[in-house]
Amino acid sequence: MKTDIVIAGYAETPIQYKSGRSAYDLAGEAMAALLEATGVDARDIDGLSVTAPLSESPNPFFAVYMTEALGLEPTWLNYGGNGGCSATGGVARAASAIRDGHCEVALVLSADAPSTAWRSNYGAYRSEFQDPPGVQGPPASFGLLMSRYRHQYGLKTEALGKIAITQREHALHNENAYQKFRTPITMTDYENSRVIADPLRLLDCVMFCDGANAFLVTTERRAKDMGLTRMVYPTAFAEVTNFAGRESLADITQTGFSVVAPKVYKQSGLTPKDIRMFHPYDDFTIAVMMCFEEFGFCKRGQGADFTLDTDISFRGSLPLNTGGGQISAGQPGLASGGLNLAEAVRQMFGDGGARQVENPRNALVTGIGVIPYARNWSVSAAMILEA
Amino acid sequence: MSEKSGRAIPRPSVYVDTAPFWQAAARGKLVLQYCKDTGRFQHYPRPVSIYTGSRNLEWREVSGKGEIYAYTVVRVPGPGLEGRLPLLVVTIQLDEGVRIIGNVLGAEPEELAIGRRVELTWDQLGEDVQYPAFRLV
Numbered sequence: 001m002k003t004d005i006v007i008a009g010y011a012e013t014p015i016q017y018k019s020g021r022s023a024y025d026l027a028g029e030a031m032a033a034l035l036e037a038t039g040v041d042a043r044d045i046d047g048l049s050v051t052a053p054l055s056e057s058p059n060p061f062f063a064v065y066m067t068e069a070l071g072l073e074p075t076w077l078n079y080g081g082n083g084g085c086s087a088t089g090g091v092a093r094a095a096s097a098i099r100d101g102h103c104e105v106a107l108v109l110s111a112d113a114p115s116t117a118w119r120s121n122y123g124a125y126r127s128e129f130q131d132p133p134g135v136q137g138p139p140a141s142f143g144l145l146m147s148r149y150r151h152q153y154g155l156k157t158e159a160l161g162k163i164a165i166t167q168r169e170h171a172l173h174n175e176n177a178y179q180k181f182r183t184p185i186t187m188t189d190y191e192n193s194r195v196i197a198d199p200l201r202l203l204d205c206v207m208f209c210d211g212a213n214a215f216l217v218t219t220e221r222r223a224k225d226m227g228l229t230r231m232v233y234p235t236a237f238a239e240v241t242n243f244a245g246r247e248s249l250a251d252i253t254q255t256g257f258s259v260v261a262p263k264v265y266k267q268s269g270l271t272p273k274d275i276r277m278f279h280p281y282d283d284f285t286i287a288v289m290m291c292f293e294e295f296g297f298c299k300r301g302q303g304a305d306f307t308l309d310t311d312i313s314f315r316g317s318l319p320l321n322t323g324g325g326q327i328s329a330g331q332p333g334l335a336s337g338g339l340n341l342a343e344a345v346r347q348m349f350g351d352g353g354a355r356q357v358e359n360p361r362n363a364l365v366t367g368i369g370v371i372p373y374a375r376n377w378s379v380s381a382a383m384i385l386e387a
Numbered sequence: 388m389s390e391k392s393g394r395a396i397p398r399p400s401v402y403v404d405t406a407p408f409w410q411a412a413a414r415g416k417l418v419l420q421y422c423k424d425t426g427r428f429q430h431y432p433r434p435v436s437i438y439t440g441s442r443n444l445e446w447r448e449v450s451g452k453g454e455i456y457a458y459t460v461v462r463v464p465g466p467g468l469e470g471r472l473p474l475l476v477v478t479i480q481l482d483e484g485v486r487i488i489g490n491v492l493g494a495e496p497e498e499l500a501i502g503r504r505v506e507l508t509w510d511q512l513g514e515d516v517q518y519p520a521f522r523l524v
Binding site: 123124129130135136137140144146151196197245252373 | 401405427432438457458462463466468471477484485486487490501518
């Protein structure tokens with residue numbers, strides 16, 4: 001099943017730590033690279049989706065400032081505030097806007113530099129009800145989640161280690177990955193890595209870096225008119241926000257992907273067996289393992305066995321985050337979701353180089369956004385791309 | 388103690404009116420938001436009932452008794468964590484059917500287990516400010 005809308009170009013900056021650069025500058029680099037790669041004239045871009053970044057979030061007009069920074073005059077502007085779901089969500093919203101006639105050539109842009117400048121303040125209930133017990137960031141929340149998962153299903157350390165090690169191997173082939181992460185790790189390294197928040201280890205976690213990515217979304221017809229020959233079709237997208245937010249006693253091992261997965265399979269007509277490669281949002285290894293379960297590659301609670309029994313390398317039966325993912329390429333702040341998406345498009349365009357997946361006919365990409373109080377995550381999104 | 392630990396004393400009612408929570412806490416009582424339409428508690432406090440969207444809410448005392456639903460041990464430094472590591476963080480499922488994140492005081496990390504019963508205790512943040520915490524029973 002194909003649709004009228006395509007992703008006809010992608011670009012990504014290298015991931016850097018404490019680059020000293022701004023989200024605007026990184027965005028400019030990503031856009032310029034996209035224009036160069038596609039030959040598209042900047043004046044043809046009439047739609048813009050921008051991801052809310054940690055590094056510039058005190059400015060409510062960031063998206064408008066971005067149009068000024070980039071010299072764009074869009075007739076459709078979207079400001080994506082659902083964290084790691086903003087990139088796939090931006091593509092989906094751009095597709096809707098194009099179908100509604102608000103624009104024809106949209107740039108979906110995510111840039112953030114939290115390792116240089118952290119300016120976000122979540123406010124709300126946190127100072128009264130989350131900070132006092134010392135739950136300041138995602139690691140403590142994921143430690144809680146992992147403990148519950150372990151209680152219900154058991155937790156195999158070697159499965160999480162395999163995810164970390166495989167993704168690290170992939171990062172060795174990714175020249176955009178944060179350079180310090182481009183060294184192999186072993187299971188011993190994994191097991192010996194420092195416990196951050198039991199049972200979460202350092203090598204289960206992402207590290208905030210700086211970076212940007214950009215995607216060109218338009219109609220198949222317009223892409224061909226512009227002389228573009230490489231394109232992928234986003235044939236399915238679904239998202240849910242505040243999953244289980246109306247329950248006080250939800251099973252926190254069930255995520256929004258339980259709602260999202262059936263929808264993207266139905267829209268695309270694909271089944272888990274048909275998925276050629278998997279680019280799940282990987283803030284923590286446990287999230288990847290839970291995604292194997294929620295997307296039907298195995299049953300709930302069997303993610304560890306599936307991980308151990310499956311070749312998840314780029315040569316394998318289900319290639320996983322072939323650029324290293326965020327855990328091994330570095331997490332470019334809230335531009336994070338675009339990192340997994342960019343790798344999926346890169347592979348489908350045949351640009352995978354030494355890590356190229358054979359016959360990259362489709363890809364499943366996911367996003368995760370925002371860690372709520374005493375649950376798992378707030379926003380879950382998934383997109384299927386087909387050649 | 389607050390100066391020693393570097394912990395911030397929360398300012399009440401930043402998000403919604405939480406004065407009843409803090410006033411009760413000062414007297415050693417834990418009160419949480421209760422939806423009068425559905426007879427269910429919710430936590431953290433919200434501007435409306437998460438069950439119905441109405442503002443037909445009140446504050447009601449809970450027993451503070453419950454069991455550990457999830458736990459972790461924070462082992463890395465951070466703001467407000469000085470002198471508190473390793474920090475025992477738990478999600479407690481209270482007997483009233485609502486969950487609350489807190490610390491377990493006076494226990495070792497190895498003693499934490501899902502399903503273990505806990506009761507309410509108090510963490511002194513400042514002279515007149517205390518925060519709900521838990522101890523193993």
